[in-house]
Amino acid sequence: MGMLELRYLPVGMGATNCYLVMNKDTRELVIIDPGDDPAKIKQAVSKIEGKPVAILLTHGHYDHMMASNQVKKEYHIPIYAPGAEREVLADSAKNLSGGWMMKPYHVQTDYWAEDGEVLHLAGFEIRMILTPGHTEGSCCYYIEEEHVVFCGDTIFLESCGRTDLPTGDMSQIRKSIHTILDMVPDETELYPGHGEATTAAHEKAFNPFV
Ligand SMILES: [Zn+2]
Incomplete structure (x- = not known):
């Protein structure tokens, strides 16, 4: 990694990986999937004297996004999400904040990103x-220059996210895993939404969904 300094903090009951992706030179950082623990994020950001500039969501599930609005308010920064995930983010049954959490949550998304x-x-x-696959609008964020991909719940170490939740689709997630692994060089590091980091080469060899 060139100018990237990475911190990750497991947040919430589902131990979702929240990533702080910081530029070493300016200390500006983006927060990927703030999960549901705004206090923990605030503490981690102050500790590294980071300056948050944006929140990025990999998908709409409650365990990745329920601190979004508080973190946005704390730092006065915008929330980015994939446009294709608009409906999952808006629907508390589909994003599970209503059904599982009994705490319907509406993310105040500022910007809907397009594929590519x-x-x-x-x-x-x-x-x-x-x-798509884990949910209909799931995405990965790729920083080519730094050889890193933030995968959300699309690729896990030798596994992938579940597809039995609303809008999930097993054949689509298989295609999506191929899309990523075909696109990036083998040495690229993959940072998943849950569990340990891996590499493209490792997943090409050992991921049973490939
Ligand atoms: Zn998920």
């Missing part, structure tokens, strides 16, 4: 790649 769109944030070029 490059977001210029914190000095990074962050490409949003639509990877």
Whole structure:
């Protein structure tokens, strides 16, 4: 990694990985999937003296997004999400904040990204790649220059996210895993929404869904 400094904090009951993607030179950072623990994020950000500039969501599930509005308010920063996930984010049954959590949550999304769109944030070029399957609008964020992909619940270490939840689709997630692994060089590091990091080479060899 060149100018990227990465921190991750497991947040909430589902131990969702919230990533702080910081530019070492400016200390600007983007927060990927703030989960549901705004206090923990605030503490981690102050500790590294980071300057948050944006929140990025990989998909709409409650365990990835329920701190979004508080974190947005705390730092006065915008929330980015894939346009294809608009309905899941808006529907508390589909994003499980209503059904499982009994706490219907409405994310105040500021910007809907399109498939392949490059977001210029914190000095990074962050490409949003639509990877449906876990949900209909799930995505990965790829920073080519830094050789990293943030996969949300699309790719896990030797596994993938479940597809039995609303809008999930097993054949689509298989295609999406291929989309990512075909696109990035083997040494690219993959940072999932849950569990340990992996690499493209490792998943090509060992992921049973490939
Ligand atoms: Zn999920």
